[in-house]
Structures are given as C-alpha cells and as structure tokens.
Amino acid sequence: MSAVHAEADGMPQGHFTLPDPSLPRVLEVENLIVDVPGRRLLDGISFWVPKGEFVCLCGPNGAGKSTFLKTVLGLMPPTSGSIRIMGKPAQKALREVGYVPQRKTSDMTFPARSIDLIVASMRGSWPLRIREEERARAIEILRHVGGEKLLEKEIARLSGGETQRVFLARALVNQPSLVILDEPTAGVDVKGRAEFLDLLAEISASDELAAILVTHNLAAVARCAERVVYLDAGRVSAWGLPSELLGQASLSAISAVAGGDHAAHSHQHHLPDEE
Amino acid sequence: MNALLEPLQVAFMQRAMIAGAVVGGLCAMIGVFVVQRGLSFIGDGLAHAAFGGIALGLLLGVSLERMTWVALPFTVMIALGIGYVLRRGNMRGDVATGVFSAVSFALGVLLLGLRSTDGPQVNVETVLFGSILAISPDDLITVGVVGVATTLLLAFTWTKLAYATFDPELAALSGVKVAALDYMLLALTAVVIVVAVKTVGIALVSSFVVIPAATAKMVGRSIGRVALLAIAIGVIGSSIGLMLSYHADVASGATIILTLGAVFGLALLFKKK
Numbered sequence: 001m002s003a004v005h006a007e008a009d010g011m012p013q014g015h016f017t018l019p020d021p022s023l024p025r026v027l028e029v030e031n032l033i034v035d036v037p038g039r040r041l042l043d044g045i046s047f048w049v050p051k052g053e054f055v056c057l058c059g060p061n062g063a064g065k066s067t068f069l070k071t072v073l074g075l076m077p078p079t080s081g082s083i084r085i086m087g088k089p090a091q092k093a094l095r096e097v098g099y100v101p102q103r104k105t106s107d108m109t110f111p112a113r114s115i116d117l118i119v120a121s122m123r124g125s126w127p128l129r130i131r132e133e134e135r136a137r138a139i140e141i142l143r144h145v146g147g148e149k150l151l152e153k154e155i156a157r158l159s160g161g162e163t164q165r166v167f168l169a170r171a172l173v174n175q176p177s178l179v180i181l182d183e184p185t186a187g188v189d190v191k192g193r194a195e196f197l198d199l200l201a202e203i204s205a206s207d208e209l210a211a212i213l214v215t216h217n218l219a220a221v222a223r224c225a226e227r228v229v230y231l232d233a234g235r236v237s238a239w240g241l242p243s244e245l246l247g248q249a250s251l252s253a254i255s256a257v258a259g260g261d262h263a264a265h266s267h268q269h270h271l272p273d274e275e
Numbered sequence: 276m277n278a279l280l281e282p283l284q285v286a287f288m289q290r291a292m293i294a295g296a297v298v299g300g301l302c303a304m305i306g307v308f309v310v311q312r313g314l315s316f317i318g319d320g321l322a323h324a325a326f327g328g329i330a331l332g333l334l335l336g337v338s339l340e341r342m343t344w345v346a347l348p349f350t351v352m353i354a355l356g357i358g359y360v361l362r363r364g365n366m367r368g369d370v371a372t373g374v375f376s377a378v379s380f381a382l383g384v385l386l387l388g389l390r391s392t393d394g395p396q397v398n399v400e401t402v403l404f405g406s407i408l409a410i411s412p413d414d415l416i417t418v419g420v421v422g423v424a425t426t427l428l429l430a431f432t433w434t435k436l437a438y439a440t441f442d443p444e445l446a447a448l449s450g451v452k453v454a455a456l457d458y459m460l461l462a463l464t465a466v467v468i469v470v471a472v473k474t475v476g477i478a479l480v481s482s483f484v485v486i487p488a489a490t491a492k493m494v495g496r497s498i499g500r501v502a503l504l505a506i507a508i509g510v511i512g513s514s515i516g517l518m519l520s521y522h523a524d525v526a527s528g529a530t531i532i533l534t535l536g537a538v539f540g541l542a543l544l545f546k547k548k
Contacts, residue, residue, distance in 0.1 A: 073448055099448055106442040110311060111492065111501050117441075124449035126437035128499045154496060 016240025019227060023050035025087075026096075026178045026210040027072070032081035034064075034071055034234075041067040043234040045081070049178065049227075054204035054211045056221045056242070059231035065214050068231065069182055073099060086177055098171030098179040100164065102186055114142070114150045114158070114166040121170040141169045145199055161192020168199060172209075179203065181213045185220065193217075200224045222246065282521040287408055291474075294410045295513035295531065297422045298471045299483065303509030304429055305467050306488030307502045308460055311440050315489075316369050317357065317461075318481030320376030321468045324353040326477055327379035328469070330386035343417055346469045353379055354465035358458050405476030405528040407517065414473060421470045425463055432456060437498045475528035486535040487512065490542045512538055 027049040034042040042064050049055050059065050070076040072083055074091050085093035118138040119127040127134070142148045147165040150158065158166060164184050171179050181200070185193040197220055203211050204224040213220060221228060221242055228245045230238035238245055282288040302318075309317060328349030332342045353375050360371040410418075429436070436456050438446040443453045464484070471480045487508040488501070495501030516531030523530070 073444075075444060075447060094448055094450075097448075099445065101442065101444060105444055107311065107440065110441045111495050111498050112441065113497070116497065120438055120441070121445070121449065123434075124438075124451065125434035126441065126498065128434065 016238060016244050018239065019048065019050045019053060025049065026051050026053075026085065027212070028082075028084045029072070030082045030084075032068075032071065032083060033079045034067055034076065035079040041234055042071065042078075045231075045234075045236055047229055047236055047239050049210050049212065051177070052207040052210055054200075054213070054224050054226045056225035056228045057212055057214045057231065058216070058221065058228060058245075059237075063231040064234040065231055066182070067234075069180060069212075069214060072180065073097065095174060096177045098174065098176035100167045100171045100179065100181040100184045102182050102184075104187075106167075108158075108163070109156055112155050113152050114138075114147070114155060114169075115152060117155065117166060118142070118170045118173050121173050137173065138169075141173045142166070144172065145169045146195075159192060160188035161195055164188060164192070164196050165199070168196075177208075177210060179209060179211045181211065181215075183214050183216065185215070185217060193219075197223050218246075279518070279522075282518060287410070288517075288521060290410045290412065290415050291407045291517055291527070292514055294415055294418050294474055295407055295517050296510045297418050298467075298474050299487070299509035299513030299531075300506045301422055301425055301467045301509075302471055302480075302483040303487035303491075303505040304425070304502065305460070305464050306484040306486075306509075307491070307498070307505050308436060308440055309464060309484055310488040310492060311498075314368055314372075315481070315485045317354075317372050317464060318468060318484035320357070320372035321350055321354055321465050322472055322477045322480045323376040324379035324465075325350045325469050325472050327353075327383040327386070329472075330383035334386045334390055340411065340413065343414075343469060343473070346472070347466060349379075350465040350469050351462050354461040355458060358461040362454060362457065405472065405474050405479065407474040407527050407531075410473065418470055421466055425467060428459065428463060432459065436460065440498075475531060479528050479532045482532045482535065483509070483513075486532070486539050490535075490539045493542045493546045508535065508538055 025048045029048065030046050032042050032045040033040065045064075045068060057065055057068070067076060071078050072085075072090060074094055083090040086096050115130060115135065115138045116127055118141060119130050119134045122134060122137065130138075139148060139151060142151055142165075145165050145168050147162065147169060150162055150166055153162070155163070155166070167184070168179075168181075171181075184200075185196050188196060200211075200213065200220065201224050203209055204226060213224060215221065225242045228238070228240065228242050229236055230245060283292065306318075309315060325346045328346030329339075329342045331349060332345030333339070335345065337345055357368075357371050357375050360366050360375075361368055435446070435451045438449065439451050439453045439456050443457075447453045468480055468484070471483055475483055487505040490508055491501045491504035495504050512535040513531050516534035517527055519534060520527040520530035
C-alpha cells in the first residue's frame with residue numbers, strides 16, 4: 001500500500017491510502033475527459049484497480065458515475081485520456097469485463113428464462129436452442145451465485161433479488177477479470193438486498209476477480225469495499241480506504257449521495273438509497 | 276365443404292389468399308420486435324407516412340398500381356428519420372412517430388390537392404381501407420420478393436436483433452451492432468407496411484403488425500416460440516378472415532382484422548395469470 005496526500009492530486013484535504021503500485025492492474029484510467037456539446041462530464045479522471053480489489057464508486061447524482069461506466073464499457077467515446085483493461089485498450093478487452101446493469105435498463109417483459117440470458121452472454125447472441133454443454137455451464141454459474149433453482153424460471157417472474165442473482169451469473173459466466181455493477185440493489189427489497197450483499201462480499205473476498213460497484217448504499221460500502229473512489233462534478237475527489245472515507249468528515253459527503261444525513265446517523269446502514 | 280372452399284377456385288381469391296397469408300406472416304414477424312420494443316404506434320405512423328408517398332407518386336403521374344415503388348423509398352426515409360431522432364435520445368418514440376407521420380400525412384393531403392384535375396381519379400377509400408381482392412399478379416410478385424428478402428434478413432439477424440431488443444447495452448457489450456440493427460428493423464417495418472397497405476389499407480395495417488405479436492406474447496415463453504406463434508396467427512387469421520368476408524360478402528380487410536381481434540380476445544380470456 002502507498003499512502004499519499006490527496007491534496008497534491010487535486011483531491012480534498014486528507015490522507016488517503018492508494019493501492020500497491022506493484023500489483024498487476026486490471027483497470028487503469030488515465031486523465032479521462034468526456035465532453036458533450038457545451039458540457040464537460042468527466043474532467044481528468046485517473047485511478048487504477050489492481051487484481052482482486054473490490055472498489056466502490058460513490059458520488060452524488062450527476063457526479064459522472066454513469067458516464068464513467070459507459071465510457072469504460074465502450075458505450076460512450078472518451079474525448080481524451082486512456083482506459084486500459086488488463087493492459088489492453090478497453091475496446092479490445094471487453095470480454096474481460098462482466099457487467100451487471102441497473103435493473104431498469106433491461107426489458108423484463110421479454111419472453112425468456114434465466115438460462116437464455118446466461119447463454120446469450122456466453123454466445124453474444126440470443127439462443128434459439130441451448131446445447132448441453134451450455135446448459136451445464138449455466139447450471140454451474142447459477143449454483144455459484146446460489147441461484148440454481150432459477151435456471152428455467154421466466155425472467156418476468158423473478159423477484160428483484162433473484163433478478164440480480166441471474167444478472168450476476170450472466171456477468172460472471174465468461175470468467176471476466178473485472179466485474180462492474182451499476183447500483184445492483186436499486187429497487188430490490190430488504191431481504192434480496194441483504195442476500196445480494198452476501199454475494200458481493202464473496203466476490204470482495206476473492207483475490208482473482210476485481211470489481212467496481214457503483215452504489216449509494218453505505219451498507220454495501222462498509223461490507224464490501226476494499227477501496228472507495230469518490231466522484232464529484234466529474235472529478236475524483238477522494239480515493240482511499242473505506243475507513244478513511246467513512247470517517248466523520250467524509251461520511252456526510254457520502255451519505256448526502258444517498259439523500260439522507262438522517263439515514264447516515266441512524267447507524268443502520270440501510271439508507272433509503274439508490275433511486 | 277365444397278361450398279366452403281369454393282372461393283379458392285376463383286383466381287382473384289387465390290391471389291388474395293396468398294397475398295394475405297404472406298403479408299400476415301411478414302407483419303407478425305416484424306411485429307414481434309415492434310411490440311416487444313414498445314413501438315406499436317410506429318405501424319400506424321408509417322402507414323400514414325406511406326400516404327404521403329402515395330400522394331407524391333400520384334402527383335408525379337405514377338399509376339395507383341405502381342404506387343408502391345414511390346411509397347417505399349418515401350416511407351423508408353421517414354422510418355430512418357424516426358430512427359435517427361430516437362437514437363439521439365432527446366425525444367420519446369411516440370412523439371417522434373406522431374410528428375413524422377402527421378407531417379407526412381398532411382403533405383399527402385396537400386400533394387393530392389395539387390394534382391392536375393385531368394389526371395386519373397383516385398379512390399381514397401381504397402387507399403385507406405385496402406383492396407386485397409384487387410391484388411394483381413404483379414402485386415403478388417412484389418409481395419413475394421419483399422417476403423423472401425424480409426424473411427432472409429430477419430433470419431440472418433434474428434439472434435442479434437432479439438438480444439438488442441432485450442437490452443441494447445448488454446448486446447452492444449457483446450459486440451452486437453445495435454444501431455445498424457435498429458435502423459434495419461425500422462426500414463424493414465416501413466417496407467412491410469407499404470406492401471401491407473395494399474391488402475388492409477392505411478387505417479388497419481398497424482393492427483396487422485400488432486395483434487398477432489401481442490396475442491402470441493401472451494402465450495409464448497420464449498422469443499422463438501412467440502415469433503412462430505405470431506406468424507401462425509397472422510397467416511391463419513388472414514386466411515380465415517378472407518374466407519369469412521367472402522361468404523358473408525363484407526369488407527375483407529376489416530374482416531381479417533376482426534378475426535385477428537377475436538383470436539386476441541380468446542387468448543386474453545384464457546391467459547394464465
């Protein structure tokens with residue numbers, strides 16, 4: 001681990017611990033700038049994620065979290081700067097990334113079963129017939145996330161927690177080096193959210209798989225994060241250990257994201273979080 | 276039984292049956308994606324846009340029989356325009372469709388008024404409500420060519436189109452060319468709509484796209500089964516509707532749509548909760 005004074009990099013005052021620079025880097029973002037006509041959405045983002053590290057990406061609405069994810073995933077072109085995944089330009093390494101989107105982006109009325117989603121992720125196209133080896137792999141990955149019984153279930157009938165379990169399975173099925181989760185517990189009931197956090201904690205414990213979790217949920221940060229990157233107005237305003245950012249000074253900033261000092265002070269870590 | 280099948284002995288009914296079945300199947304095939312993407316209104320919008328194309332053709336002196344060849348590029352351009360606005364993301368699909376179709380329809384009315392009074396008379400009712408019984412051998416060839424081309428294109432892109440329909444972001448991440456597929460689907464919808472206008476008319480064509488797919492969606496558990504079921508409903512519903520209209524001596528286009536509506540009603544009634 002290396003410790004830095006964040007102030008030197010334009011970060012707010014504080015002493016933040018950065019990852020060990022000698023560790024292999026799964027994601028490396030350097031001076032990333034994204035402009036749209038008349039507006040700068042990302043303003044010189046730089047940080048890296050070493051192998052096996054679980055990073056929580058936090059920040060208020062409009063801070064640039066979604067833009068950052070879209071740019072990393074190649075869905076939005078950067079204006080300048082570089083994104084490297086496993087040492088390769090991001091566009092050439094997307095097979096190394098598993099993605100769990102926000103629930104609202106997928107059409108959950110689509111006539112399909114969980115297995116169809118998982119096999120679609122394996123093939124890169126929608127399956128009309130599923131081969132035996134694909135079925136076996138889908139069962140294996142669903143078992144890994146505790147969702148074996150969901151294999152044949154229609155997606156329209158999945159609960160919020162089950163949906164995210166299946167989406168996590170489809171993100172992990174190609175054995176990525178990095179998994180990106182965009183507010184995965186938004187709109188999930190309390191029980192489903194707790195179960196999903198258990199799963200994320202398992203990923204966090206892994207030394208192989210790196211993860212970036214975009215969340216407004218303090219419980220998720222406290223439970224899973226090995227590092228926190230805090231975005232504000234398109235810039236990295238803090239990057240350090242959760243204990244450093246969840247200190248008194250920074251707690252109010254993170255909790256404001258979730259829309260409630262009240263929730264932050266309740267010590268329950270169950271914020272009325274993601275929108 | 277012979278009396279029931281009597282219409283099939285007549286040449287114009289044979290052509291109508293073939294055209295109705297092919298167009299019914301094509302509209303259903305396209306409809307599966309249109310309905311699933313929440314673009315049901317686009318069938319109606321493009322049919323109204325086709326009216327603008329037909330009027331333009333009439334102004335240019337093209338006969339009503341060959342009007343398809345003017346209406347086709349015109350409607351495809353409108354469809355691509357709607358697609359462009361949708362992709363820019365600053366307007367909802369129904370708004371974009373509403374604006375484009377209303378402007379095209381108004382343009383059609385304007386162009387019809389500009390025609391020389393000595394030109395051939397046009398029966399606007401035929402344009403609005405179709406004339407499947409007047410399908411000529413040339414029309415049948417057009418329907419056949421469009422049918423084969425559309426089926427081939429959809430067959431080659433089916434699995435990618437389905438993925439992009441489920442979630443365009445995830446599909447794009449898997450390397451699917453989502454934008455190209457979106458434009459292709461809209462252009463194909465325009466082509467099929469223009470051909471279908473001849474059979475059931477501008478006023479009813481969107482039901483030909485929407486009803487079989489919406490009915491199949493209530494029953495099918497996978498997108499493949501929904502598509503097969505929708506095509507079967509489109510083909511069989513069109514054939515039964517046409518036969519009923521012949522025996523009852525009533526408007527054929529309307530009877531076809533009412534038959535499809537009855538199937539939809541039955542599916543709704545017996546749908547498992």
